[in-house]
Amino acid sequence: MGTREILENALRLKPQERLALxxxxxxxxxxxxxxxxxxxxxxxxxxxxxxxxxKIKGIPLEDVFAE
Structure with a gap:
């Protein structure tokens, strides 16, 4: 089985199965x-x-992305 055939078979999988693959x-x-x-x-x-x-403080997400 070649790469192309493997890809074609993989594309028939459900999205969740493709992500697992x-x-x-x-x-x-x-x-x-x-x-x-x-x-x-x-x-x-x-x-x-x-x-x-x-002992340490968190940094708000908005402040992190503002930098």
Whole structure:
């Protein structure tokens, strides 16, 4: 089966199925580094805890986009 035939078959899928296929294809060529994902997850949790504890303040979305 060639690329053209695969594309034609893929275009017959429902939009949600096509998006899932795109995600799977992208992941197959650009696998995330699990160690980096763990580091970012830890950092996100640390920042969330600091925000909830009142140690840092959030920035309103409008202010972020105004810059």
């Amino acid at each position: 795109v995600d799977m294809l992208l992941e197959s060529v650009d696998r995330p580094d699990r160690k980096i994902e763990e580091i970012w997850n830890h950092e996100a949790l640390r920042r969330l805890a600091a925000y909830r504890a009142g």
